[in-house]
Amino acid sequence: MRISELSLASGIPVASIKFYMREGMLPRGASTSATSADYGDDHLARLRLIQALSEVRALPLARVKEILDLVDHPADTAYATLGRAVNALPPYVEQPDAEYARDTIEALGLTWDPEYGAVAQLGAAIRAVQGAGLRWDAELASHYLAPIRTIAAGEIAPLEDMPPADAVAHAVLGTALYEPVILALRRLAHQQILAERILDPSA
Amino acid sequence: MRISELSLASGIPVASIKFYMREGMLPRGASTSATSADYGDDHLARLRLIQALSEVRALPLARVKEILDLVDHPADTAYATLGRAVNALPPYVEQPDAEYARDTIEALGLTWDPEYGAVAQLGAAIRAVQGAGLRWDAELASHYLAPIRTIAAGEIAPLEDMPPADAVAHAVLGTALYEPVILALRRLAHQQILAERILDPSA
DNA sequence: GCCCACTGGATAGTGGCACTACCGAATATA
């Protein structure tokens, strides 16, 4: 495939493809001469991945690059790789925010580890909820956690049957890409419940 | 409170506070003379809300403004208000994306309504998942939906006991601000499950 | 064999966003 065909197939302008290559997010094509290079399906897939992360997740390109690097070169353990992926995902928060999550996490019976990005993310989220005057306490937290555990367990289970390298890539991308699915389904569920109430307010 | 005190109390520079007032996101203080105005706790609360939406949710200011306007002046029905709030939240997608959600939504036994923003958001999310080569089918969808319904129902229930105006404001802010909580808890759950597997791989 | 659209590779420029700096006139404050 030539670059113009790659552009046509992906819907991304040639200039942008060149830009991604300069930034090191997309490998260069196999040079066949001074003025031509060959691109394959892997380039197309990578481009689609960049689009998915950049457009749907609205990630800054620097974060997209981190995730792509992680998929290409996982850390030593799955745990460490996932930790880094989580840090590349919004919200981008400061470590001190972790403190706001301490009570909640301990009340839930989990281990409070400020090194892990998700802990600081939870802290920042709780701070935002409370800053807006919305409710947050241990009881509410456990009402959220139980169903979320179900979801998370269902997501981790299939990874067991994969070769480790695939599992890591899948976990990193899954963490990032199923999130908007979950949020959209929640919003749909809200809508549906509200609609039912309107049709049958006695419920 | 003078503007410098408001700045001190909120941690936001005076220049930025002025900027928010110019943009119509923050009401001007009560003018007491040509060179002084008085700010109250409502200004401080509004500022915290702007921060929560802008920093933690990383919303563009234009979207923050939409949500604030919605809280101040709800639409005719709670359903319509929530619909507009959903449209102000990321991901920002095109209506045609709704098509990608059609099969899923119908398989789940829900009504496919491309007018509703969450439908297009789900479509875009599904497109991203599939574009990255991850799994998406009706069975997986229903595995996500069931626990999410539990969460959504628990969120809507307390609104019944509120005065309608409060309920709408709460629903709009809750839709926006509990999302990062849910995502952070999911990531924590992943981490916890992985950690358990590492300690006891036979599980 | 000739022409020209296209290529890889590079540099510079654009537009949008969210501030941030500075200004002048007026007015609190010491």
Place this chain on the structure above:
DNA sequence: TATATTCGGTAGTGCCACTATCCAGTGGGC
């Protein structure tokens, strides 16, 4: 009275994600 601070406004800054332009060098169609 001298100094600091305020309001309200205009203009400038820095970052980001492209986008435009350029150049020398092909490859494909006639």
